Amino acid sequence: xxxxxxxxxxxxxxxxxxxxxxxxxxxxxxxxxxxxxxxxxxxxxxxxxxxxxxxxxxxxxxxxxxxxxxxxxxxxxxxxxxxxxxxxxxxxxxxxxxxxxxxxxxxxxxxxxxx
Amino acid sequence: xxxxxxxxxxxxxxxxxxxxxxxxxxxxxxxxxxxxxxxxxxxxxxxxxxxxxxxxxxxxxxxxxxxxxxxxxxxxxxxxxxxxxxxxxxxxxxxxxxxxxxxxxxxxxx
Numbered sequence: 226x227x228x229x230x231x232x233x234x235x236x237x238x239x240x241x242x243x244x245x246x247x248x249x250x251x252x253x254x255x256x257x258x259x260x261x262x263x264x265x266x267x268x269x270x271x272x273x274x275x276x277x278x279x280x281x282x283x284x285x286x287x288x289x290x291x292x293x294x295x296x297x298x299x300x301x302x303x304x305x306x307x308x309x310x311x312x313x314x315x316x317x318x319x320x321x322x323x324x325x326x327x328x329x330x331x332x333x334x335x336x337x338x339x340x
Numbered sequence: 341x342x343x344x345x346x347x348x349x350x351x352x353x354x355x356x357x358x359x360x361x362x363x364x365x366x367x368x369x370x371x372x373x374x375x376x377x378x379x380x381x382x383x384x385x386x387x388x389x390x391x392x393x394x395x396x397x398x399x400x401x402x403x404x405x406x407x408x409x410x411x412x413x414x415x416x417x418x419x420x421x422x423x424x425x426x427x428x429x430x431x432x433x434x435x436x437x438x439x440x441x442x443x444x445x446x447x448x449x450x
Contacts, residue, residue, distance in 0.1 A: 256436055260438070267428070267440050267443060268383065268428065268430075268440040269440070270437045270438060270439065273436065273437050316382060316383065318383075318438075320436060327388060327432050327436060328373065328385045329385065329436075329438060330385070331375075331382045331385075332382055333381060333382040334381070
């Protein structure tokens with residue numbers, strides 16, 4: 226069964242450094258999302274992406290965040306200058322559209338640790 | 341404001357018992373979904389109920405939706421140790437983003 230993959234599974238970085246989290250959504254899906262989950266807290270929406278542009282973003286998704294779909298398969302989240310409070314699990318999700326099912330398919334997550 | 345709040349926050353039951361988790365939300369929904377998360381892992385979709393549905397079943401799962409009370413419940417029948425996980429409700433708004441609740445941590449003791 227097709228699945229969403231994410232790399233790396235764990236990223237450790239120093240405060241102020243740039244990180245790129247990578248996701249490969251399911252191939253025929255059209256909507257892509259990033260969510261994050263700070264340890265012990267709820268999963269929070271960051272951004273949605275459709276037709277090569279951001280369709281919605283949350284208040285969390287400020288200027289230090291950006292997303293890109295550089296080719297036909299990858300979907301990336303870049304954090305330009307990481308802060309301690311960016312430490313969290315970051316989940317990528319995708320959704321096919323047009324199927325009548327609103328289920329989103331989540332990747333296993335990337336644990337980002339900012340020191 | 342908090343949306344999609346679950347209760348209880350934690351639930352511990354014996355294998356074979358039923359587990360009921362509740363979720364409340366504040367805004368209008370297109371549909372409400374339940375997800376499961378094993379410790380440190382990704383989210384797995386369990387079941388979706390549309391705003392015009394009142395009850396839905398999938399295997400040992402039963403979901404109800406009361407739009408007048410803006411609440412939903414997830415019932416897991418005949419629980420197993422493997423059901424131990426966190427369970428989240430997520431309201432789906434137009435635009436398809438999911439707004440998650442805080443989750444219920446379920447522990448099933450064998």
